[in-house]
Amino acid sequence: MSFLLAEKMTGGYGGADILHECTIAAEKGEIAVIVGPNGAGKSTAMKAVFGMLDLRLGSVYLDGEDITRLTPQDRVSRGMAFVPQNNNVFPSMSVEENLEMGAFLRRDDIAGTMEQVFSLFPILKEKRRQNAGELSGGQRQQVAVGRALMTQPQLLMLDEPTAGVSPIVMDELFDRIIEVAKTGISILMVEQNARQALNIADKGYVLVQGRNRYTDTGEALLNDPEVRKSFLGG
Amino acid sequence: MSDPLNAAALLANFVIVPAIAYGSQLALGALGVTLIYGILRFSNFAHGDTMAFGTMITILFTWWFQSLGLSLGPLPTALLALPFGIAVCALFVLFCDRVVYRFHRAKRADPVIFVIASVGVMFVMNGLVRFIIGPDDQNFADGERFIIKAREFKQLTGLSEGISIKVSQSITVVTMIIVVAALFWFLNKTRTGKSMRAYSDNEDLALLSGINPDRVVAVTWILAAALATIAGTLYGLDKSFKPFTYFQLLLPIFASAIVGGLGNPIGAIAGGFVIAFSEITVTYAYKKFANYIVPGDWKADGLMQLLSTNYKFAVSFLILLMVLLFRPTGIFRGKSV
Numbered sequence: 001m002s003f004l005l006a007e008k009m010t011g012g013y014g015g016a017d018i019l020h021e022c023t024i025a026a027e028k029g030e031i032a033v034i035v036g037p038n039g040a041g042k043s044t045a046m047k048a049v050f051g052m053l054d055l056r057l058g059s060v061y062l063d064g065e066d067i068t069r070l071t072p073q074d075r076v077s078r079g080m081a082f083v084p085q086n087n088n089v090f091p092s093m094s095v096e097e098n099l100e101m102g103a104f105l106r107r108d109d110i111a112g113t114m115e116q117v118f119s120l121f122p123i124l125k126e127k128r129r130q131n132a133g134e135l136s137g138g139q140r141q142q143v144a145v146g147r148a149l150m151t152q153p154q155l156l157m158l159d160e161p162t163a164g165v166s167p168i169v170m171d172e173l174f175d176r177i178i179e180v181a182k183t184g185i186s187i188l189m190v191e192q193n194a195r196q197a198l199n200i201a202d203k204g205y206v207l208v209q210g211r212n213r214y215t216d217t218g219e220a221l222l223n224d225p226e227v228r229k230s231f232l233g234g
Numbered sequence: 235m236s237d238p239l240n241a242a243a244l245l246a247n248f249v250i251v252p253a254i255a256y257g258s259q260l261a262l263g264a265l266g267v268t269l270i271y272g273i274l275r276f277s278n279f280a281h282g283d284t285m286a287f288g289t290m291i292t293i294l295f296t297w298w299f300q301s302l303g304l305s306l307g308p309l310p311t312a313l314l315a316l317p318f319g320i321a322v323c324a325l326f327v328l329f330c331d332r333v334v335y336r337f338h339r340a341k342r343a344d345p346v347i348f349v350i351a352s353v354g355v356m357f358v359m360n361g362l363v364r365f366i367i368g369p370d371d372q373n374f375a376d377g378e379r380f381i382i383k384a385r386e387f388k389q390l391t392g393l394s395e396g397i398s399i400k401v402s403q404s405i406t407v408v409t410m411i412i413v414v415a416a417l418f419w420f421l422n423k424t425r426t427g428k429s430m431r432a433y434s435d436n437e438d439l440a441l442l443s444g445i446n447p448d449r450v451v452a453v454t455w456i457l458a459a460a461l462a463t464i465a466g467t468l469y470g471l472d473k474s475f476k477p478f479t480y481f482q483l484l485l486p487i488f489a490s491a492i493v494g495g496l497g498n499p500i501g502a503i504a505g506g507f508v509i510a511f512s513e514i515t516v517t518y519a520y521k522k523f524a525n526y527i528v529p530g531d532w533k534a535d536g537l538m539q540l541l542s543t544n545y546k547f548a549v550s551f552l553i554l555l556m557v558l559l560f561r562p563t564g565i566f567r568g569k570s571v
Contacts, residue, residue: 076444084442090435093428101432104425105444147443 001064003028003186004155006049009058017056018044019210026155026186026203031177033201033218035194035231041210042190043085046159049188050082051075062155077105081153085160088144091133095124098132098143102150110150117146120176138169142176149180156180158189162196174200195232198222206231241526243395247384253507253514255403255472258410261506262465263483264490265417265499266458272434272497273454274335276348281462282484283359284327286477288463289470290367292319293374300376308378308401316467324459330355331455339451356481363477372475375402395526402471413464414503417457421499426453434497482547486513489550493557495564504565509550517543 002025012018018041026032034042047053049060051072059068067075072082090098099117103110118125121142127135132143141161148156161177162170170193178200181187191197198204201218206227214227221227263285270278278284295315305311334351381404384396421427426449433440433450441447466480473479490509494501519539528534541548557564 072442073444076442082442084439087436088439090432090439092435093431097428097432100428101440101443101445104429104432147439151444 001061002026003063004032004049004188005061006045007058007061009045009048009055009060011048011053011055011057012044013053017210019048019053019055021058021212022048022207022210023058023212023215024049024188024205026188028154028186029181029184030202031181031187031189031200031218032203032205033197034188034190034205034207035197036205036207036213037231039209040207042207043159044210045207046082046157046188046190050080050157076151076153079151079154080157081148081151081155082157083144083148083159083161085163089132089140089147092131094129095132095135095143095146096128098147099124099150102147105151113150113152117149120149120179121146138165138173141165141169141173145173145176145180149185153185155186155188158187160190160192162191162193170196195222198232237526240393240395241523243387243391243393243397244523244526247395247397249511249514249518251397251399251403253511255400255406256514257507257510258406259465259469259472259506260483260486260490260510261503262410262413262461262468263487264494264502264506265414266461266465267487267491268494268497268499268502269454269461270458271491273430274339274348274451276345276352277488277496278458279349279352279484280330280356280359281458281487282480282482283356283363283477284323284459284462285466285469285483286363286475286480287326287359288319288323288459289466289475289480290363290477291322292316292463292467293367293372293470293475295319296374306377309405310375310377310402310471312374312376312467312471313405316464319467320460320463323463324456327455327459328452330359331451360477360481367477369477372470374475375471377401400472402468406468406472409464409468413461414499417461417499420457430454485547485554486510486550489554489557493553493564495566498564498566501564501566508565509553512553513546513549516540516549517546 004026006024008021008023009019010017010021022045024032024034024045034045036042044053048055051070055068059066061067062078062080067078070078090101099114103113123139124142124146127139132140135143145161162173165173174196177187189197198218198221204216204218204221205212206214206221214221214224263281267278267281270276292312292315295318296312299311299314304314306314334355335348338347338351378401381399381401382397384398387396387398388394421431429445430450430453432443433445433447486509490505491502493508494503494505517539519537521534521538524534524538
């Protein structure tokens with residue numbers, strides 16, 4: 001079984017279902033990317049994995065354990081970390097305090113983890129005393145990812161981490177995400193920039209209207225003429 | 235005869251010293267309002283009556299201690315009773331949260347619903363206080379009255395105007411400084427304090443980070459009750475305790491919090507002093523002061539008072555209106571109302 005397995009998820013925000021038997025999996029140390037057109041239920045699928053959505057059917061397993069009924073908070077303590085798309089930092093708190101808050105559940109010494117985050121995102125070390133709200137979009141995104149890493153998660157979930165940042169910053173963020181994956185953390189990511197995201201993905205999921213349309217390795221999806229034509233602009 | 239020294243002494247005695255004391259009291263009150271606004275996201279109309287409730291408990295303990303013969307020597311016995319007042323007030327406020335606000339919080343109600351609920355809590359507290367201690371003035375200050383008496387000051391300096399500093403005024407300022415320093419230390423350095431700021435900044439992300447909202451809410455209420463009780467007791471020592479006056483204090487306290495920037499603790503303190511100084515400078519009668527500084531034989535005809543003290547609340551109102559019209563986020567860029 002995959003490290004993360006969300007099987008046949010069906011449900012929505014009350015009312016009509018948004019997800020229909022949607023299945024998503026991620027292996028240890030691998031990057032899984034969810035792509036698809038607007039309104040395909042990409043973010044909804046991610047929220048369902050994290051427990052922010054009531055599933056009518058289907059189940060979510062983390063490391064072989066059924067976590068379908070756990071609250072998001074409990075999932076955090078089980079090793080999941082989630083970086084929302086918007087409002088993902090504490091704007092009036094310093095970068096360092098943001099990271100401390102990420103590690104709120106931990107009672108042990110967090111200095112080591114903070115050093116790791118700083119070595120991953122050196123700019124944050126420089127700006128550690130500055131308020132997160134005063135940083136640029138790309139830097140803020142780094143704070144958000146750093147905050148999530150402070151719990152030492154085994155699965156990092158990113159909801160459109162590159163939304164609203166410049167292409168250069170996007171490339172850099174993707175590089176960092178690959179580095180995070182290399183440390184053995186599984187990554188599940190929703191992305192608008194499908195081509196670039198599939199480039200770094202070990203596995204890609206193309207969702208359409210809440211259903212799995214294509215599932216393959218990132219490379220295979222990039223080379224699939226049909227996927228290219230319909231979703232990657234040729 | 236122009237006599238700037240006497241003019242300065244006069245101004246210090248009747249404007250600056252009282253305004254600093256009053257400003258400290260308002261600042262403490264506004265800190266409580268701003269804390270509730272920043273973290274629980276509503277304007278707590280019951281804050282003035284929370285002050286009255288906490289002060290009432292402190293007074294009851296003070297009387298009890300006095301009857302037991304306990305005292306702090308030159309300092310008022312009320313300081314000894316203050317921790318008990320804070321504890322009972324905190325319990326009462328937590329009880330109110332349990333029976334009133336928690337229901338709305340679980341439903342994620344709009345802030346306006348909380349505001350209206352807090353008006354209800356205000357009336358209940360107000361009634362309770364009047365029921366227990368009565369609507370009349372209560373004097374509970376004891377110990378020394380003055381640090382410097384006007385007469386001693388005159389003898390010391392040879393001026394014809396004296397400056398008197400009451401014990402209650404200096405206690406007010408010292409307590410304010412200690413409380414504010416402790417509060418800032420708590421909010422900026424401790425784990426719980428930081429989690430409260432995080433919750434205030436971004437509630438959803440705070441939940442994702444595993445911050446326990448019930449704990450944040452409880453600690454916020456306890457802090458607000460402590461600030462309210464301290465502010466109320468200091469005000470009562472400085473002036474006197476009358477439940478209706480505390481209800482009226484709500485306006486200058488809200489004005490302070492909003493002028494400084496709602497949700498911003500530094501703003502609350504600055505706002506408290508802005509309001510206190512405006513209220514007192516506008517309602518002070520400058521006749522004698524003018525007579526000291528104008529040259530020659532000029533004499534002021536009237537009282538030279540901009541507004542009668544009966545209208546002091548108009549000053550808070552006016553400042554409040556101007557801030558809301560021209561800079562709704564307040565001096566220190568709090569949240570917009």
